[in-house]
Amino acid sequence: MSKVGIRDVAKLAGVSTGTVSRVLNDHPSVTKELRARVDGIIKELGYMPDPSARSMRSKVSRLIGIVIPDLTNPFFSELVQSAEQAAANHGYNIIVMTSFDHAAKEADRIRQLTSRKVDGIILVPSNDFHTLKLPKGLPIVVVDRLMPGYSGIAADHRNGVRLGVEHLLKLGHRRIGFISGPKHSVPANDRLRGYLDAMEQTGGGTELGASPLIAEAAFDYESGRSAGNYLLARARNERPTAIFASSDQQAIGCMRAAHDLGIPIPAALSVVGFDGIPLASMTTPRLTTVKQPIQEVAAAAVAVLLNKRTAPELDKPILFDCEFLNGETTAPPQPD
């Protein structure tokens, strides 16, 4: 059994290779009967077109690249998995690459993908993305960390955070601390804005004399823990009664900080996270959080890429709504 090619199919079906090719590509101008016959032979022979030859002629690789900062981050791994599903539904496959939030590595990966002739790239930019210039002519859709000046697809972080903070306000909290993301991160700032939106709307302040309620931190566990320590290590009547963290991992770090300070959750401190990763439902107590619509974002990104020839450039970001997930880490505040 040597390799079966398009010519074998053509010969056995008694047609030309051109016709077989047209059948393969769902070209409309093939009669039903012929199509059926050819399809039959194809199945019979177990013929599979050679993607290299195909893409060489047609300039279509049916390959999508996805570049993310860190696959170990559950948020991104879910994004990749969702994208893979969406792509597979359309006969596309995914090449994953990790940038480790390193601009140089990121640029290199994008170059690799370009030379691979992928049909499009889904990019979650590294934090110093601004140094990066995207290759022209290759469809790239920026996801999650939207860049000013670039359009893309993301969750509506700002509104999502507002949802979470409003939940705390409704419970009666007023001294609500906020653990923000890295200063220059776009989504971090969107989330901060959501917090400020909610706080201003109550007429409440976001500072408490010399004791600010906002702590900047990276998105990871350890940073959240430090930030939690910073916000909680003060006199009880100056201490926030609730904390909103910009990521679930931060929130979990913050819970650890509270635990170490002997502050019970949710009795003496309410905590809300952001992201809605599986991890959130594995803590004790279960973390209350705001879930990002990762699947929708991934599916939309793939869709945009697949329609790229027809679809106009995204002129404004596409945003999807977040969802509030009630857990066990919030309760009304204790009286001072």
Place this chain on the structure above:
Amino acid sequence: MSKVGIRDVAKLAGVSTGTVSRVLNDHPSVTKELRARVDGIIKELGYMPDPSARSMRSKVSRLIGIVIPDLTNPFFSELVQSAEQAAANHGYNIIVMTSFDHAAKEADRIRQLTSRKVDGIILVPSNDFHTLKLPKGLPIVVVDRLMPGYSGIAADHRNGVRLGVEHLLKLGHRRIGFISGPKHSVPANDRLRGYLDAMEQTGGGTELGASPLIAEAAFDYESGRSAGNYLLARARNERPTAIFASSDQQAIGCMRAAHDLGIPIPAALSVVGFDGIPLASMTTPRLTTVKQPIQEVAAAAVAVLLNKRTAPELDKPILFDCEFLNGETTAPPQPD
């Protein structure tokens, strides 16, 4: 700036396309000077060979497929990330696919990869893998869940578990419960064997009258929680003083069960997990666990694939050692 091809390079360098090709492929029979000149032009023009054309002629795609059950599982996402790194170091890229532990989907994915002409496949088989027949002629290396009759690469689960259980024995525990993995999973059975190894070696039993010390469960959080409940919901002097769980997620579920039963960890119950995923260090208290050498496994898998032409078939599994990671969830047993 239209597309720059090999002919442009050849023309500018004053050589034939054949020579350029030889330079590209490090063919030894090119003089230093010529190689240097051509390399210069290549850089100058920013020429990148078209991978489709290349692979069509050479039958090498520089693409590796990786099929895993679930990218959302931190263990697998770390595996993929490590493989991506290792592959990138050799100019290879990775196509990821998720089988969702579904034999049919898995077979389909493997077929897709085959038709993509990937140079090799890294496969973490779904649990009903035995129904799957691997395509001959395409190098496949089975990873983590080794199959009887197939060779592959994995962590030494059995010894790893023994390490963890011995730690508990050394602390003085004798009634050590075990949460196993799914009955038909190969690594689950390896881990169980490790537990039995350690227990037998002390002359201790693995049952306690009508109260078995072993609970079967899937590898996830909820299953671990159920299993924990099962093992812990009994009279105190029949209850295990320590539990070894076959995965970190199970261990965390088990911790939740203990918490809900009012059993403090580690005071009244020691818990040890298995896997060493990042999650383990984010629990309160930090989970003591046994870490699998994921990076080494991934790197070895890639290496095997890249050397496949020269390297002989793996005739026996390659195993890498696990590492014990001390956390905060173990302590000597309380007197009954």
Place this chain on the structure above:
DNA sequence: TTGAAAGCGCTAACAG
């Protein structure tokens, strides 16, 4: 050691 030339397996004009 290098050049010339023949395809790899397929798609897309162009005819018919």
Place this chain on the structure above:
DNA sequence: CTGTTAGCGCTTTCAA
């Protein structure tokens, strides 16, 4: 609607 045919951009004999 279908067949014919000319390449896509590269690698690789085969000569020189």
